[in-house]
Amino acid sequence: MREAGAGRPRxxxxxxxxxxxxxxxxxxxxxxxxxxxxxxLPIGTMGGMGPGMLPKTLAVALAVLSALLVVDGxxxxxxxxxxxxxxxxxxxxxxxxxxxxxxRPLGLVVAGPLAIVISxxxxxxxxWKETILVGxxxxxxxxxxxxxxLGLPIPLAPWLIGY
Amino acid sequence: MFDLIGNLGxxxxxxxxxxxxxxxxxGCLVGTLIGxxxxxxxxxxxxxLLPLTFKVEPTGALIMLAGIYYGxxxxxxxxxxxxxxxxxxxxxxxxxxxHAMARQGHAxxxxxxxxxxxxxxxxxxxxxxxxxxxxxxxxxxxxxPAEYFGLMVLGLGLAIVLARxxxxxxxxxxxxxxxxxxxxxxxxxxxxxxxxxxxxLSDGIDFAVLAMGVFGIAExxxxxxxxxxxxxxxxxxxxxxxxxxDLRKSFGPIVRATGLxxxxxxxxxxxxxxxxxxxYTLEKKLARDPSRFGKGAIEGVAGPEAANNAGAQTAFIPxxxxxxxxxxxxxxxxxxxxxxxxxxxxxxMTKNPTLFWGMIASMWIGNLMLLVINLPLIGLWxxxxxxxxxxxxxxxxxxxxxxxxxxxxxxxDVYFTAFFGLAGYMLIKFGLxxxxxxxxxxxxxxxxxxxxxxxxxxxxxxxxxxxxxxxxVLLVIALAIMVIAVLPAVRKGREEAFRE
Numbered sequence: 001m002r003e004a005g006a007g008r009p010r011x012x013x014x015x016x017x018x019x020x021x022x023x024x025x026x027x028x029x030x031x032x033x034x035x036x037x038x039x040x041l042p043i044g045t046m047g048g049m050g051p052g053m054l055p056k057t058l059a060v061a062l063a064v065l066s067a068l069l070v071v072d073g074x075x076x077x078x079x080x081x082x083x084x085x086x087x088x089x090x091x092x093x094x095x096x097x098x099x100x101x102x103x104r105p106l107g108l109v110v111a112g113p114l115a116i117v118i119s120x121x122x123x124x125x126x127x128w129k130e131t132i133l134v135g136x137x138x139x140x141x142x143x144x145x146x147x148x149x150l151g152l153p154i155p156l157a158p159w160l161i162g163y
Numbered sequence: 164m165f166d167l168i169g170n171l172g173x174x175x176x177x178x179x180x181x182x183x184x185x186x187x188x189x190g191c192l193v194g195t196l197i198g199x200x201x202x203x204x205x206x207x208x209x210x211x212l213l214p215l216t217f218k219v220e221p222t223g224a225l226i227m228l229a230g231i232y233y234g235x236x237x238x239x240x241x242x243x244x245x246x247x248x249x250x251x252x253x254x255x256x257x258x259x260x261x262h263a264m265a266r267q268g269h270a271x272x273x274x275x276x277x278x279x280x281x282x283x284x285x286x287x288x289x290x291x292x293x294x295x296x297x298x299x300x301x302x303x304x305x306x307x308p309a310e311y312f313g314l315m316v317l318g319l320g321l322a323i324v325l326a327r328x329x330x331x332x333x334x335x336x337x338x339x340x341x342x343x344x345x346x347x348x349x350x351x352x353x354x355x356x357x358x359x360x361x362x363x364l365s366d367g368i369d370f371a372v373l374a375m376g377v378f379g380i381a382e383x384x385x386x387x388x389x390x391x392x393x394x395x396x397x398x399x400x401x402x403x404x405x406x407x408x409d410l411r412k413s414f415g416p417i418v419r420a421t422g423l424x425x426x427x428x429x430x431x432x433x434x435x436x437x438x439x440x441x442x443y444t445l446e447k448k449l450a451r452d453p454s455r456f457g458k459g460a461i462e463g464v465a466g467p468e469a470a471n472n473a474g475a476q477t478a479f480i481p482x483x484x485x486x487x488x489x490x491x492x493x494x495x496x497x498x499x500x501x502x503x504x505x506x507x508x509x510x511x512m513t514k515n516p517t518l519f520w521g522m523i524a525s526m527w528i529g530n531l532m533l534l535v536i537n538l539p540l541i542g543l544w545x546x547x548x549x550x551x552x553x554x555x556x557x558x559x560x561x562x563x564x565x566x567x568x569x570x571x572x573x574x575x576d577v578y579f580t581a582f583f584g585l586a587g588y589m590l591i592k593f594g595l596x597x598x599x600x601x602x603x604x605x606x607x608x609x610x611x612x613x614x615x616x617x618x619x620x621x622x623x624x625x626x627x628x629x630x631x632x633x634x635x636v637l638l639v640i641a642l643a644i645m646v647i648a649v650l651p652a653v654r655k656g657r658e659e660a661f662r663e
Binding site for chain 1: 351388592
């Protein structure tokens with residue numbers, strides 16, 4: 001499944017296109033962030049561990065191993081990063097966040113179709129009529145299932161009917 | 164022996180009440196319905212459907228969840244056979260010969276033998292659970308914190324060895340998972356850790372949120388990038404019931420795979436993922452004409468499917484007896500149990516025998532139901548699979564959102580899911596496998612608790628892990644498998660095994 005490595009990268013910019021190098025760098029940055037966040041937590045002793053013991057130890061271990069991955073990436077190159085796209089993540093994650101923002105104040109009646117329409121933009125072929133129809137029908141189905149059949153306390157349309 | 168029969172009798176009496184039977188049926192049905200959707204594996208299915216069980220009393224809820232689990236498993240195989248899009252890693256093997264059979268016009272037989280093989284494996288695995296559940300529970304009561312810690316280290320060790328890709332990357336993922344599990348209020352001091360000042364993080368990250376982000380959302384992002392290569396089997400599904408000759412050919416593989424799967428499933432650290440691969444390799448080795456494999460050999464469907472189901476089921480053993488979830492699905496079960504006020508572990512069987520045995524009996528009933536409801540419903544699943552992905556993913560996404568929101572009725576869970584979706588997308592890009600991270604996260608909190616307890620008892624001396632024989636043995640095995648995995652010779656073999 002994995003692409004075979006394309007040999008040793010020649011320049012720093014080429015290195016930035018490699019999985020292992022970039023992944024390791026992200027790992028180092030992440031563990032540094034965790035360590036900084038955990039800085040104030042006391043470590044305690046071995047017999048009486050404090051809340052900071054595990055986060056700090058794990059962060060250091062993660063940083064060391066991530067550094068090894070970076071070294072690996074520099075020395076051997078490793079697999080090349082696949083193409084990144086913006087469109088998919090932007091609209092899919094956007095739809096999820098918008099759902100979260102809308103569900104309480106506006107209710108499922110609005111949040112449902114909104115999530116469907118926004119996420120539909122993530123695909124390269126958008127058909128408006130079809131999407132809106134699906135949004136309405138599926139939301140109606142979900143309301144029937146989750147709200148009425150299962151009685152989950154998810155808001156329907158607080159601005160209109162009060163719940 | 165009489166114990167076993169009596170216990171199973173109690174179980175069946177519980178599982179066969181009309182309500183529980185209906186819940187089991189409903190679970191199997193919706194589990195298959197969601198599991199059949201391409202790119203939605205059992206983990207995402209269960210995370211999505213968890214809220215369905217909230218209003219039901221605990222025993223019924225767990226019976227329903229178990230049904231959802233088998234349904235999702237079976238739905239995944241259906242997708243793999245009919246459109247060659249495996250919902251999760253374990254269905255990859257089924258796709259090889261199953262889809263080849265479907266292209267030759269034998270889709271029905273592939274689906275039929277998958278169902279029959281799974282049913283046989285499920286029956287045996289149910290008996291295995293019933294038989295060794297009780298003795299293991301007695302053993303578990305003898306476990307102290309050091310032993311628990313050792314066992315969990317072994318589980319993580321196995322997860323690392325079983326992950327695809329390099330050992331280094333798998334260790335990195337395990338550590339990331341452990342780190343994520345430390346987020347939230349510290350168990351002993353009550354101090355907030357790594358919460359970034361977000362109040363919603365003080366209880367820690369919900370496992371369903373992490374799993375849904377990394378497996379559900381990230382999978383949608385991946386599918387959107389790869390232009391559709393679905394080829395839904397056109398034309399007739401054909402006969403469903405395998406012929407006598409087919410059954411004769413499949414019987415051996417099913418029996419062997421059931422044994423293999425049952426044993427691997429008990430291992431902590433998700434040994435069950437290995438089962439279908441192991442069965443496929445074994446059958447290919449044993450076959451008189453190995454070249455048939457990959458071109459529609461019925462043994463290549465029967466074996467892995469049986470192994471998968473056996474492993475999926477015996478994976479309940481570590482959860483029910485020790486309270487240690489061996490994989491992500493079982494971790495979701497822990498979440499569901501906790502919601503209903505049940506703490507998984509050896510005490511469940513003694514304090515709550517109807518729940519314990521009822522669930523075990525319902526596993527068998529669930530397997531039987533899958534056989535009964537799926538075979539006639541295959542036409543419906545086929546029609547569902549013909550819905551284009553550009554519509555399907557929007558609906559899957561909405562279900563994910565509603566499911567996650569409903570777990571705690573908290574919009575923050577939805578935001579966190581989006582965040583972990585992005586994180587999962589990055590992991591895919593970096594070639595890092597998320598499964599070890601999830602297991603690290605699942606075991607993290609319990610591991611920290613046991614580690615702190617053990618060291619408090621020994622006044623800070625790590626010798627306690629070595630002096631106590633059981634924990635020493637467990638840790639030595641964990642160390643040994645890790646060392647073996649990085650040895651050059653084994654490393655090469657391991658890479659080859661995963662390439663297949």
